Amino acid sequence: MTRFFLFLLLCSTTEAAAIQRIWLSFQRAEPTHITVNWETAQPAPSEVRFGINTEASIAPPLMPGKLDVHMSSVFSDELVTLHHLEIPIPEKDVTYDYQVRSGDEESAIHHFKAMPSKELRVAVVGNWGFAQPDLAALIKDNVHVLMTAGDNVGSLHQKGREGTKAFSALIDSQPELFRSTPFMPVLGNHDREIRSRGPKPPPEAVYDVDAAAYREFFALPGNEWNWTLAFPEFDARFIALDLEHIQDMGTTWQTGHPFDAASEQLAWYRQQMQPQRAGHTISIQNERSATMRGQLKGEWGRLFQQGSAVITGFGYFAERAMVDGFPYYNTALKGDGDRYPDPKSAFFASEHSYVLLTFKPKSPMKIEIKSLAGQVLDQQSYPAR
Numbered sequence: 001m002t003r004f005f006l007f008l009l010l011c012s013t014t015e016a017a018a019i020q021r022i023w024l025s026f027q028r029a030e031p032t033h034i035t036v037n038w039e040t041a042q043p044a045p046s047e048v049r050f051g052i053n054t055e056a057s058i059a060p061p062l063m064p065g066k067l068d069v070h071m072s073s074v075f076s077d078e079l080v081t082l083h084h085l086e087i088p089i090p091e092k093d094v095t096y097d098y099q100v101r102s103g104d105e106e107s108a109i110h111h112f113k114a115m116p117s118k119e120l121r122v123a124v125v126g127n128w129g130f131a132q133p134d135l136a137a138l139i140k141d142n143v144h145v146l147m148t149a150g151d152n153v154g155s156l157h158q159k160g161r162e163g164t165k166a167f168s169a170l171i172d173s174q175p176e177l178f179r180s181t182p183f184m185p186v187l188g189n190h191d192r193e194i195r196s197r198g199p200k201p202p203p204e205a206v207y208d209v210d211a212a213a214y215r216e217f218f219a220l221p222g223n224e225w226n227w228t229l230a231f232p233e234f235d236a237r238f239i240a241l242d243l244e245h246i247q248d249m250g251t252t253w254q255t256g257h258p259f260d261a262a263s264e265q266l267a268w269y270r271q272q273m274q275p276q277r278a279g280h281t282i283s284i285q286n287e288r289s290a291t292m293r294g295q296l297k298g299e300w301g302r303l304f305q306q307g308s309a310v311i312t313g314f315g316y317f318a319e320r321a322m323v324d325g326f327p328y329y330n331t332a333l334k335g336d337g338d339r340y341p342d343p344k345s346a347f348f349a350s351e352h353s354y355v356l357l358t359f360k361p362k363s364p365m366k367i368e369i370k371s372l373a374g375q376v377l378d379q380q381s382y383p384a385r
Contacts, residue, residue: 019100019107021171023178026145027219029228031115033086034182035219036100039168043079044102050074050087053095053111071097082164084219092117110179113144120144120234120359124284124331126313128170129154129190131333131352137374138354139177145229146181149313149331150188150244150286156213157195167217185218186240187211187225188286188313189255201252209254211242225257226265228272234359235279235384239272239307241265244286244314246295261296273306279384280365281307282357288314289321289328290342304328308382309367311355315340318353318369320378322346327380331355331369347378 022038036048051071074085089096094114100107123138126149138146153166161169171178185191192208211225220240221227230237242256242265249258257265273281283304285292289312293301304310304326311329316337319330321344328342335352352372359365362384369378 019102019105021168021175021178022100022107022110023171024112024180024182025184025219026182026229027084027086027221029221030230030232031145031182032088032090034089034096034112035084035086036098037219038083038100038102038107040081040083040102040105043081044083044105045079046076046083046085047101048074048085048087048098049101050096050098052091052114053097082217089114112180112182113142115231115233116144117233118360120231120236122147122236122238122357122359124149124311124329124355124357125333126286126330126354127151127188127316127332127334129188130316130337133333133352133372135174135177135372137370137372138356140374141356141370143181143356145184146177147184147238147240147284148186149284149311150186151190151313152185152188153191155190155193155196156208157193163213164217167214184220184227184229184238184240185214186284186286186313187214187242187244187256189244192255197253201248203252205252205254207253207255209256226268231359234361236357236359236365237277237279237281239269239281239283241269241283241285243292246287246291259295259300261299266296266299269303273303276306276385280309280359280382281385283307283310285310285312286314287312288340288342289330290344293323293328308365308385316350317341318347318349318351318371318377319345320347320369320380327367327382329355329367329369333372349377351377353377 020039025035027035049071099109121143122145123143124147129151156166191214192211194208197206215224225242227240245255259265309327316332316334321328321342323344331353341348356368364381364383366381368376
């Protein structure tokens, strides 16, 4: 009988320590390293073995293989359930193999593309939390980085998806995509909704302004609630802002960090945008651009236009608005909701969509709005500043 219970204990411990999901991100302001993330049900150490695949092309799909015994390794003996380990990726235009380990458990061998030297493709999606998307068209675009414009999940209080479990469910929805493509989310209000909003502001806060669960789960640059990511070879830089439901500031419906004249966020963004930098600078946020650009007597709009474009996931539609030659984009994986066209709208469609940005060295930036069926809905080119 004692042996039987010992057998059950060993089996349950092994199962509890199993590696459950894997995703990739960047923690630095430039992609010199990639962060490999995964979860285990019980605290365990972390290890990533990795190296260049000398046989596979960088085009998917890649077949599972065996890691070379001479592969590099990074290790942490801290016992955690959320694992974040950085590995260096100095080589361009290659494929990296990697495998994660926690205790006696190890994953299959997975792959990701190194950063490119000739063409960089970045996709931006919005409102994932309210969509059940077929991402076959986006996957076919074989992007190097996947970003969002907020509302990655529906809430943090749905039964069975409380707190970080909501983000775990997001990773589970596209396991192969997330373990092969770096994922850089931007905050929306739903990504920190800890209780139902209700018809009027309740006594207690509805949203966690600090976004504790989001920042615990994801490993991102800077403060994580705002961040920058630059690709110097392409003169391209992305800036993530924490802007959503700005009309609720100062109430228990307040969602994000302040953006007023004395705010940390405005000072940080002003520092990012001034003086003007050469190249392409894309700001990503979650508020309606037509509303946001008029704030502080137009100060936010003037700062936006120090860059190259703004992308938001505010509404459930696809849009490009033009203000004095400057583009504002809206995108949503669920594109059949309420329509809130920008007064300066130049293209508008009720379509499930994403935005694809393509960069080449010393060349104009191409921005396409694409439907989830793979159709190019709108295409524009913008020279570097």
